[in-house]
Amino acid sequence: VGNKSDLQQAREVPTEEARMFAENNGLLFLETSALDSTNVELAFQTVLKEILTKVSKQRQSSSRTNAITLGGAQAGQERGPGEKRACCISL
Secondary structure (H helix, E strand, C coil): CECCCCCHHHCCCCHHHHHHHHHHCCCCCCECECCCCECHHHHHHHHHHHHHHHHHHHHHHHHCCCCCCCCCCCCCCCCCCCCCCCCCCCC
């Protein structure tokens, strides 16, 4: 999201160049102006929709998984002799 789209005379990056950069890097592109409220609400709505879409896709893919792996061991793998199972994770 680029702000201050109302200041065309101070623009340092052409719109088309910014749009192509976003497209080539898998990013969203939107120009806003807080001064005159151009696309401000649309920017929030667009970002929230993208977040919702990604979270929904993650939930769908994780619901298809039969096991959840925490720590280093994967489902179906046995621990070696004397190897302890972690009970906590530091974040």
